[in-house]
Amino acid sequence: MARGEWVYNGRGIWCSYKRTTLIVCLINIVVVLYVIHNLYNSLYMYPYNDSQSTFRYTPDQIRKMEESIQIRKASEPVELIKLVKQLKKGFLREDKVVELPQNSKQKLITEILARLRGVDARANATQKLEAVERWRKEKIKEAKGLVHGKTLNSTILPEEASDIARALSSDWADLAEEMGLWIPVEVINKEHDDKPDGEEEFDSRILPGRQLPPECHAELHTDYGGGAVRWGLTHHKASAYECCMACLDHAKRAKPGELKCNIWVYCPSETGCYSPDIYEHKNQECWLKYDKKPKLNFKDRYSESYRNAHPNAPLIVPWVSGVVSV
Template identity: 75%
Template sequence: MARGEWGHNGRCSYKRTTIVVCSFNIVVALYVLQSLYTSLYMYPFSDSQTTFKYTANQIRKMEESNQIRRASEPTELIKLVSQLKKKFTSEERVLELPQSLKHKLINEILDRLRSLDAAANATTQREAIDSWRKKKLKEAKKLLRGKTLNSTILPEEAGVVAKALSSDWAELSEEIGLWVPVEIINKEHDDKPEGEEDFDEEILPGRKLPPECHAELHTDYDGAAVRWGLTHHKESAYDCCVACLDQAKRAKPGEMKCNIWVYCPSETGCYSPDIYEHKNQECWLKYSEKPKLNFKDTYSESYRGSHPKAPVVVPWVSGVVSV
């Protein structure tokens, strides 16, 4: 009988506990919902209302700070820099050589080179281009003075052409690939022995190449790479040729022996139709059973049409050595 009363009271106590816990959870849930509702009411998602309002004193201090900042700005200097920028930009726009005009000059240079004998050397080519440049420069100056000429240069192009062929000639010739070897003439004395011929041949910088190098200016020979030029640099064409000769002497049986050397003497790098950027002093050692040319003297007009980055003149120096 006592066990029955205790069991009944135990069940009642359990029910009361459950009701109390549930009631507490409901109260907490209602409190959380009220808090969320209050937050949404106080901070609505609207661009027209802000979550924080500055006091009048804070706004006044911010305005004073902005006034001080504006007063401390070097307005005169900023204005002067802006004017200079506009001036330089307009000058560059006026003096820039249009692409169509650049192509016209390049085609005239090519026509001048084509008119030369096939056996013309680099010195002859340089003299021909220099003669053409002086002639065109004279025409441009006459057009600037208002004279009427039968010229390929239009009167409105005269100023740009004159600048391109005078003060900007070095940059223009480099851009279109007119690399010319440096002339180095070493004389012990100014008095020349009787019967000695004048030495006016242009040579590459560095030591004079031996006859077995068979150096050819503005030439690029094909062949299998014995030594990868991208990671093989030499101070001069002489050193590149000697490296080829040395490799051929040291090559083991069955290994390719270098019989072609290709060197980049241009300080701005040398063009090639591959994906690599070829830099000054690259020295390629190659082998070919029957050496054949990739390019010689100039890139053809049709080739430059399909390869817009190609310059006019081949920048490489090559040679097929005797081994």
């Protein structure tokens, strides 16, 4: 074993390296244990003591906390919360708009027009609105009766009764807008006849836009009837040519079972066009229609007897129309 020799006061002291190492290690262990002891006391003992003193509430403090909780619950706006929930449900219902098939919409449109035709020609807008409102209520009653099996000889299909009742009730505004139902406060069509004597009565000027091809069969001062497959109130075209092309395109794109456009009616007049209905017809309206046997409503000019019955009617038929082959 290796040994070292130290000299002290003339005497030699022998000490082994192993004994020195053991002494140093013992000192280090004692230091480490002391440090761990101090860390343990600072991290665990003190927070524990603090927590014991922090969460000790007196009975009076507990009573006050319970009272504050009761006051907070009592002050909640219960009625307001219920109202907000009802509004949310209403908004969710409104978002789910009923989508009716095109043939069902067409039936409703036909019935509304029939009801309006039965109104006196001199009736004002309020009377016309009342007539439509009476029809709507009758139709809702008819549809609901059909749902419950209490209605016979109805024009409504049983499988569509529920949707029609809802569409005419909660979704009536959206449905009316989609069908183009709009009754103006007052419709006045005035004709300014300032042509010199002897000049041709009919306007023979060339229609604006591209020249119409032969397949459009365009007829000036002509208004054809038929069921609308596209409402002109919301369907405007820049020229009669584009209106005719829209009809031909509609016929090509129609799905099996759908009505194909075979009649187009266009308003080229900048001051609007006249028609014996509830609407105010404006320039560039393009009506796409279908009729198995197309029939004329008016040709060239309105008769004197008709103008006596309809004072707002002009002398000349302002529309230009055409019957196409599909």
